[in-house]
Amino acid sequence: MERRTFFGVSMLAAGIATEPWGRLAAAVAGPNVDSEITDKLVAKTADLFVTEHHLPARLLADRLGGHLETLTALIPRSGPYRQALTVAAGETAALAGWAAYDIGDMDTARHYYKTAALAGREAGHPSVVALAMGYASYAVAPDKAREMLAAAQEHVRGAGYAAARSWLAAREAEEAAAIGDREGAVRSLDRATTAFDYANPDAEQAWIRFYQRPRLDSLMVSTYARLRHRDLEQSAQDALTHLGEDDSKVRIAVLADVATGYVVSGDVDQGVEVGKRFVKAATDTPTTMGRERLASLAGLLPAQHSAARDLAENIRAALAV
Known part of the structure; x- marks a missing residue:
């Protein structure tokens, strides 16, 4: 039996790579990445965002850590699939930051957000940067949060990001109201509702599916x-x-x-x-x-x-x- 068969697609598809022995296998003897492995890992990333809606943060954090380690081990030999796996890693890091914030570990959350943004920039995928900034905005003062959210919207221009733009604009409205900018808050809400008219959260990025x-x-x-x-x-x-x-x-x-x-x-x-x-x-x-x-x-x-x-x-x- 070839080593690729033993440690390959079947291992990742079964989710074994989220366990310590599977991550070690992926790191030291795993396969060169192909389209099937990439699709499985991207789908796993999307599933974790759906799981977050219901799973307690401490349990979610463990799953995210394992998934991120797998992605990290495979990215160096991912060849033409490097961008897709880097995007998945950035999204996973952003969600790991949110989980850390959810259990009160603010330092870990900040590190994850910075790493997620770095991955987004490295992959040339600015929506990952917007995601990290949107999550991070919950842990800073309203004036700083508003600046972050306004900047984040610049990363999700164009088709396919209407739900993300709506979420970030609505969050900007919330923070503008917190500092007493009535006109700014109303304008931001107008942008949020207009963008939502064109949004389809279930068909856009997996991380925006919560935004119904x-x-x-x-x-x-x-x-x-x-x-x-x-x-x-x-x-x-x-x-x-x-x-x-x-x-x-x-x-x-x-x-x-x-x-x-x-x-x-x-x-x-x-x-x-x-x-x-x-x-x-x-x-x-x-x-x-x-x-x-x-x-x-x-x-x-x-x-x-x-x-x-x-x-x-x-x-x-x-x-x-």
Whole structure:
């Protein structure tokens, strides 16, 4: 039996290369990369972005680490497939940074984001740079985040990136609202909604598949809440209408934004009802972002409102665990 057959496509297709012995085999005796191996590894990268919607970050981080090691071992002998594997490695590194952020390891997250951007530039694939900048924007001050998000949009111009442009523009709107730039925030939301009209998240990059209508709605709600905008209540209702019943992490973000939006608008009763759903989702699937938003909501709930006071106490108890 040839060594290529033993250590080749069948090993990678079966996922053995995500285990230590498989990664060692890929590194010291693995095959020269061909189109089939490349397709399998690119598909694996896409699957990890879908898995992220549901899997706790600590478990996801282990899978990402193994996959990234495999890609790293194969890139030097990938020949004409080097660009595709470098792009996959950059996307994987960006997601690994997001997972690190999700468990509170900010230093590791920053290193992964920098490496992801480097891979994107090396491969001549600027959308990977945009992805890394979009993720990194969550961990910096609003003024810096806004600059990063505006710059990131320049990396996703042209056909096939409408969903990515919409996400980055909506995030820019959220951060513009956080620093009090009302006009800038509204303009960014206009760009986000216009781009979304042309978007097809399921057919674009694998990493943007999370960005369905409910996520755009929630970013609009978050922006409008910070601006005390007249369209806040309608946007909150739209977000709940479009929200599915799955337990993905997107659901946590949407419920958090809607609950906060209602409380800020003065509809505390509705905010409490949505807040209860948010607390359950955030405690069922713990994330750093979920904890941050729990703390933020608890700080907004009025103590003179008995149901709101009870919810705030429940949130603080959950955060103490």
